[in-house]
Amino acid sequence: LPAEKMAYLRSLQQKNKRVGMAGDGVNDAPALSQADVSFAMSTGTDVAIETADVTLLHGDISKISYCLSAAKITMNVIRQNLFWAFFYNIIAIPLAAGVFYPIWHISLNPMIAGIAMSLSSVTVVTNSLRLRMLIK
Incomplete structure (x- = not known):
């Protein structure tokens, strides 16, 4: 599953798409590293938090649009x-x-x-x- 997520993101990037990814687990880390911008939940694993570009406090996914703005x-x-x-x-x-x-x-x-x-x-x-x- 982690390899599939990463491959999907890579396929979007090959079509010149900018890709964002949000995740909170170890299985999300490869895709988080592949994404152009990545978000981890502060309630997630240390691996996801370390891999992501942005860590969202309290795991509030609604803050992604605020971060991009x-x-x-x-x-x-x-x-x-x-x-x-x-x-x-x-x-x-x-x-x-x-x-x-x-x-x-x-x-x-x-x-x-x-x-x-x-x-x-x-x-x-x-x-x-x-x-x-x-x-x-």
Whole structure:
């Protein structure tokens, strides 16, 4: 039975499907390891808990949709932070290094560059802290 579960998940993955698996026993461990994302019940066996990506407290399977939603929101915030960091660094570092000075006579005072870098970091941290409000 464990091999059949694992083979079924593998067949879905070969069709380019994302596969999730929830389980609580030793016989679920191979399938949990095969799944793209796996959930174990905290009331299950140690093997299932160790193998799974997420452990659901109190064995509450209804929390799976919450976990997936929280993961999606978190990934969006990570992408926003990366976009901001790359955008800031692509503009600010060459500006502070004087790359644009010969062309447009624009430069950035090192003190202002330091303040801007601090503000950029605060922006990323503040955006990350929004997760506390977004994920409930």
